[in-house]
Structure formats: C-alpha cells, structure tokens
Amino acid sequence: DAGVIQSPRHEVTEMGQEVTLRCKPISGHDYLFWYRQTMMRGLELLIYFNNNVPIDDSGMPEDRFSAKMPNASFSTLKIQPSEPRDSAVYFCASSLAGRIISGNTIYFGEGSWLTVV
Amino acid sequence: QKEVEQNSGPLSVPEGAIASLNCTYSDRVSQSFFWYRQYSGKSPELIMSIYSNGDKEDGRFTAQLNKASQYVSLLIRDSQPSDSATYLCAVTPGGRTGANNLFFGTGTRLTVIP
Secondary structure (H helix, E strand, O other), X not given: OOOOEEEOOEEEEOOOOOEEEEEEOXXXXXXXXXXXXXXXXXXXXXEEEEOOEEEEOOOOOOOOXXXXXXXXXXXXXXXXXXXXXXXXXXEEXXXXXXXXXXXXXXXXXXXXXXXXX | OOOEEEOOOOEEEEXXXXXXXXXXXXXXXXXXXXXXXXXXXXXXXXXEEEOOOEEEEEOOEEEEXXXXXXXXXXXXXXXXXXXXXXXXXXXXXXOOOOOOOOEEOOOEEEEEEO
C-alpha cells in the first residue's frame, strides 16, 4: 500500500519566490491535513480538508499561504512570496472517515523540507 | 497557553531502564490521546492511543491517562537504543462535533545509551 506521497522532499529557494508543495493522500482517505514542524513551535496544523473541502484553515499563518484540494488524490500548499521564517518541514497527512476519537489515526507523509534563504 | 505541553528534554536513559515521558493538556474535554514516535529526519508514526483513565499496555509501552489531572504519560520498559527518537504527545480537541484534528506537543527527545 502506498502511503502519503509528498513532493518535493527538499527545496531551497530564495526569499520572495513562490513555493508549491504537493501531496497525494492514501487512496480512500477523505481527510487531508497540512502540518508545519519547527523546533520552536513543534507540529502545527495549518489546514485540513474533508472530501476536498477546506474545513479549518485557522492555522494558516498569513495570506501568503494558500492550500487547495482539486480532487480526492491531490492537494497543494503554496507560499507566495516565501520568507526565511517559512523554513520548516511541511507534512501532509491523511485519515479515513470518522473522528479520530473512534480510533482512526492520521498517517503522515515523509515531509517536504523547505529552506528559504 | 499551549494546548499540549511536553518537556523537550533531552531525556537520557541507559539501555534496559524505564523511560518515562510526560504530557499535560489544557482542554478539559479532550477525549483521545496519542503518542507518536518520530525518528530524526522522518515523519511521526503512531505507537499508542488511550481514551479512558488508567493504564494501557502494548508490549514494552504503557500509556497512562489521568483526565482529572489532565495528564498523560508514556512508559517504555527495557529501553533499547532503537527507541532513541522524539516522542510527540497528541490530543484531540474536545467538544467539537465532527472534529478530526490533533494538537501536538513539541516533543520530548529520548536517547537510550547502550
């Protein structure tokens, strides 16, 4: 079974450039999450989707960040323009229908390591 | 106040000892609690879940939950060097219908010394 697939795995970009991170969730999963991980703040939820619809984007830090899910098998997280403080690991994760309380867990991709210089 | 608090460590224990990892949470109505393990450069993976007060054992791992104290812990018995990783505590927000979300602590880094 293929897990959550993210690309690129590593990206180094210059401040001001646009960054697009991509994610393919596990087939059949109808929840998709974007997390950001830094040493200082740990793992923070940015946005999550249910059936391709954004449910909660309160974690998106600024208007420079946007996320889309045009279909059940693909999502993007875009940063435009990028800034050095956006440097972090961005994880995409997916889960099956139902509340986590019922025992479903979320499965993480390997992450996209972003460095903005 | 952060939703989930963990001691960042590092916590060092000798091989074969018991490692004790602790976590407190702020939302009194949180219902589900999880421990994830994250190796350096890798993604988090679920190792334990617990929903009711008391202890839950799975192999060398025991999760303990005390909702009155808003406290959850993870014990690792007979610690092995391969247990060296960062352990993330995660909690579901309470009282939100249909919520399918986790709040994570910043993690505790564990090193098991051979």
